[in-house]
Amino acid sequence: MIFMEKSSDFSLFYNACKIPDVRLRWFDELPSTNRTARELAAAGAPAGTLVMAGRQTAGRGRLGRSFFSPDATGLYMSLLLRPALRPETLSLVSPLAAVAVAAALEKNGARGVGIKWVNDLLIDGRKICGILCESELGADGKMPS
Numbered sequence: 001m002i003f004m005e006k007s008s009d010f011s012l013f014y015n016a017c018k019i020p021d022v023r024l025r026w027f028d029e030l031p032s033t034n035r036t037a038r039e040l041a042a043a044g045a046p047a048g049t050l051v052m053a054g055r056q057t058a059g060r061g062r063l064g065r066s067f068f069s070p071d072a073t074g075l076y077m078s079l080l081l082r083p084a085l086r087p088e089t090l091s092l093v094s095p096l097a098a099v100a101v102a103a104a105l106e107k108n109g110a111r112g113v114g115i116k117w118v119n120d121l122l123i124d125g126r127k128i129c130g131i132l133c134e135s136e137l138g139a140d141g142k143m144p145s
Helices: 008-016 033-042 087-107
Strands: 023-030 049-056 076-079 113-116 120-123 126-130
Touching: 023 033, 033 049, 033 076, 087 113, 087 120
Parallel strands: 023 049
Antiparallel strands: 049 076, 113 120, 120 126
């Protein structure tokens, strides 16, 4: 079971990342949902834009590793956030996302959910989810609005 106290850091993160509406963009195939989300962000897409694909041809994981994402075997998605966070707090996004996903899975009946390396979720020792968080800062070191 995942337990998380509502600390001030978590509350700050939660409030900064509230998403009013989710706008789904579905693609049968993409090189990478993260790449497409970055392109949409640069074009002004709002927070809450969810990019999903049936398969990825150039998916990647941590440290630029390739991520195998064949057709009809997983959920491949990237969610665009525009959090009102200071750059030095961005490192909290990945572990807090992992805790949130694990808690949601457990709330919906999954048992034995664990977190490995802050960005992989496991059930009974098998990877079921990988989280890759990326950010882009302006020349001033701040997040673009």
